[in-house]
Amino acid sequence: MEITPEKLRWIYTTMYRIRRFEEVLLEQTALGKSMGVAHTSDGEEAGPTGICAHLTDDDWIASTHRGHGHCIAKGVDTAGMMAEIFGKHTGLCKGKGGSMHIADFTKGMLGANGIVGAGIPLGVGAALSAKLKGDGSVGVSFFGDGATGEGTIHESMNLASVWKLPAIFVCENNHYAESTPVEYAVSVADIADRAASYSMPGVVVDGMDVFAVYDAAGEAIARARAGEGPTFLELKTYRYHGHFHADDPHTYRLPEEEELWKARDPLPNFERRVTEQDLMDDVEMERIRNEIDQEIQDAVKFAEESPLPPLEELYTDVYVNYSNPPQGLR
Amino acid sequence: MTLDLRPDPLGPGFDVPGSEIRYREAFNRTLGDELRRDPDVFVMGEDVAGGAGREHLGIIDSWGGAFAATKGLIQEFGAERVRDTPISEAGFVGAAIGAALTGTRPVVDLMYFDFITVAWDQLLSNAAKNRYMFGGQGKIPITLFARSGVAAGYSAQHSQNFYSMVAHIPGLKCVAPSDAYTCRGLLAAAIRDDDPVIVCNHKKLINMSSFVPDESYTIELGKGRYLRRGSDVTLVGMSYTTEVCRLAAERLAEQGINAEVVDMLSLSPIDEDIVLESVTKTNRIVIVDEDTPRCNMASDIAALVADKAFDSLDAPVKRVTGPHTPVPYSKPLEDAFIPSPEDVVATTVALLGA
Ligand SMILES: Cc1ncc(C[n+]2csc(CCOP(=O)(O)OP(=O)(O)O)c2C)c(N)n1
Ligand SMILES: [Mg+2]
Numbered sequence: 001m002e003i004t005p006e007k008l009r010w011i012y013t014t015m016y017r018i019r020r021f022e023e024v025l026l027e028q029t030a031l032g033k034s035m036g037v038a039h040t041s042d043g044e045e046a047g048p049t050g051i052c053a054h055l056t057d058d059d060w061i062a063s064t065h066r067g068h069g070h071c072i073a074k075g076v077d078t079a080g081m082m083a084e085i086f087g088k089h090t091g092l093c094k095g096k097g098g099s100m101h102i103a104d105f106t107k108g109m110l111g112a113n114g115i116v117g118a119g120i121p122l123g124v125g126a127a128l129s130a131k132l133k134g135d136g137s138v139g140v141s142f143f144g145d146g147a148t149g150e151g152t153i154h155e156s157m158n159l160a161s162v163w164k165l166p167a168i169f170v171c172e173n174n175h176y177a178e179s180t181p182v183e184y185a186v187s188v189a190d191i192a193d194r195a196a197s198y199s200m201p202g203v204v205v206d207g208m209d210v211f212a213v214y215d216a217a218g219e220a221i222a223r224a225r226a227g228e229g230p231t232f233l234e235l236k237t238y239r240y241h242g243h244f245h246a247d248d249p250h251t252y253r254l255p256e257e258e259e260l261w262k263a264r265d266p267l268p269n270f271e272r273r274v275t276e277q278d279l280m281d282d283v284e285m286e287r288i289r290n291e292i293d294q295e296i297q298d299a300v301k302f303a304e305e306s307p308l309p310p311l312e313e314l315y316t317d318v319y320v321n322y323s324n325p326p327q328g329l330r
Numbered sequence: 331m332t333l334d335l336r337p338d339p340l341g342p343g344f345d346v347p348g349s350e351i352r353y354r355e356a357f358n359r360t361l362g363d364e365l366r367r368d369p370d371v372f373v374m375g376e377d378v379a380g381g382a383g384r385e386h387l388g389i390i391d392s393w394g395g396a397f398a399a400t401k402g403l404i405q406e407f408g409a410e411r412v413r414d415t416p417i418s419e420a421g422f423v424g425a426a427i428g429a430a431l432t433g434t435r436p437v438v439d440l441m442y443f444d445f446i447t448v449a450w451d452q453l454l455s456n457a458a459k460n461r462y463m464f465g466g467q468g469k470i471p472i473t474l475f476a477r478s479g480v481a482a483g484y485s486a487q488h489s490q491n492f493y494s495m496v497a498h499i500p501g502l503k504c505v506a507p508s509d510a511y512t513c514r515g516l517l518a519a520a521i522r523d524d525d526p527v528i529v530c531n532h533k534k535l536i537n538m539s540s541f542v543p544d545e546s547y548t549i550e551l552g553k554g555r556y557l558r559r560g561s562d563v564t565l566v567g568m569s570y571t572t573e574v575c576r577l578a579a580e581r582l583a584e585q586g587i588n589a590e591v592v593d594m595l596s597l598s599p600i601d602e603d604i605v606l607e608s609v610t611k612t613n614r615i616v617i618v619d620e621d622t623p624r625c626n627m628a629s630d631i632a633a634l635v636a637d638k639a640f641d642s643l644d645a646p647v648k649r650v651t652g653p654h655t656p657v658p659y660s661k662p663l664e665d666a667f668i669p670s671p672e673d674v675v676a677t678t679v680a681l682l683g684a
Contacts, residue, residue, distance in 0.1 A: 034483075035483040035659060035660060035661050036482060036483025036484060036485055036659055037483070037484070087483070087659060087660035087661055088660070089660075093659075095658075095659060095660035095663070096486075096658045096659055096660065096663065097485060097486070097659055098483055098485045098659035098660075100485060100487070100488075101485060101486060101487070101659070113487075114444075114485065114486070114487035114488055115444070115445070115448070115487055116417050117417070117448075146416070146417045147417060149415075149416030149417040149418040149421075150417055150418060150419075150420075150448070151418070151420055151421070177376070177416075177417055178376065178377045178380065178393065178396075179377050179380030179381045179392045179393040180376065180377055180380055180381070180414055180416075181381065184414060185414070185415075185416040185417070186416070251380075251381060251392045251393065252380050252381020252392040252393065253381060308660060308661075308662050309658075309660050309662065309663055311662065311663065311666050313658070313663060314653060314655060314658055314663045314666050314667060315653060315655060318654065318655050318656070326623045326624065326653065326654045327653045327654070328623065328650075328651055328652050328653040328666075328667070328669065328673075329623045329628075329648075329649045329650060329651045330650055330669075330673050330676065330677055
């Protein structure tokens, strides 16, 4: 699939932004700056980037507990994300959600979700409203390999299929659900095989190769926009760190296995490809990396210097209309 | 051994061998005891063994559950009886109910209490009603356990206390231990009980230690205990709010107020007698519940007192609870959500002044 020079630059910038955000977040978490649990997605950058490269702010995505990459690829502001994770009032959700609950509706990002499988139907719902309104937008549901054990995925795929919705199911198969290996918990070798049961195309994609993801996503999204119904994409990928910030992955997976995946790292993979084909050069890529390093540093500074939410925020946003929600009884 | 907890407060006064251990260790030890005692007992849930199942990789000591409740058990009891599940709460809770109806005694790790909603239909429509609908033919000896409560930025979807939602359902039982000692006795009783029991383990209790006898014992379901004797006011706690009441009582004592602390332990069935006995003596009651204020356990206990002990009240029944909001992430908001010992002290002082 053809990629414009601007798009290439966007892809590299986005993947590096995700990588840097996660690395810096882990450092900051170790310093006690985050107020809760954080699930990082470094290693998996090619997936959200290759998918969201085809989306605009009018398209919707629904995310998971491991949602930072989805946010960034959908154009969500990294300073607002960092401030949210630091529990600050300037966070995208006023500090009320945290890492597991970041959303930015202005960017078409329907939110991370702390309940495994719970985001999937939301993406289908976005596709349903796209169909009802006829506005040509699509709904993308991201979820992990582990989430395919939940009923919601099966119900959602069937709904999207029988209603022929402009929905994309993106399974990020990083081979583990917490400490449980995918081959233990999932009955098929390729989760994409499940698509056949719901009469939709199911495609296995190298989730470490952003070009492969870009191509597969381009086809799926074009199909959806053309009214031809949903597609299921399975991205084979790997998370570099533990399940959450304090998890040691070596209690359940081997360093040798990690090295095999890291040898296929999506960033050097991209760099090699574009230099070989003379599409981008080292100088430009270095400039991009420097800019992003600065951006993330600024995001930390912004988050650190931002105020905590005032106590009144505890009571706001529960309803649109409800005259007297009881405050805590004291 | 069944220890009679009433009427004496608990503590090193026990004349049995034992030691100070953490709540999570008491939980783990009890699971081991019950698996050893009864071959029909088995444990399942997400990551109860984890990567431990991959013996070919030489990794045999992985997660052992989200709070290490099952750590080490697969080594002793094997992967059939310490069974990892896919992330399929409706499926494996439903399967536990079916397995229980047909002769086994499943113990299910739900990880977080919040996830009970994913399996709620199975619990509500099958576990709670099967025996009644079918005229008493079957029994469902399942135990579900989960981490509950507000702590450490777990935020809106990992912090809830669904005690009253469970207690509301005829056919389900619910226990809320308040320390390592009650955890061990209540968990053993839950596993040996022939009805579905949900065991709530508050996140803030899991790393706290208390005296636990070496030998296995049960604490009768449906019975509360006195944690402290007093005559001026009754403070009622459950799960972590028992600790909040205990701390508040210490501070009140410094001000010359002698508070009695009742620890509910079981929320369904519930020990009405201990609440009524205490309030009849103290004539004042403050009920502390971390849950949101509408239709919670505190409201239920308040209604009980209004109904059956109205004449002995010298002051209104008071509830100290969270607000009618989801649980916020940011620490100052989370702190404001949680009923604190200071809140309980302030409420009690105002009540006694009234
Ligand atoms: C309904 C529900 N069950 C269990 C959990 C606990 N949990 C959080 S993440 C996770 C693993 C998810 O695995 P996967 O879908 O593969 O996503 P990954 O973490 O690998 O990105 C589990 C079991 C949860 N949050 N919600
Ligand atoms: Mg996974």
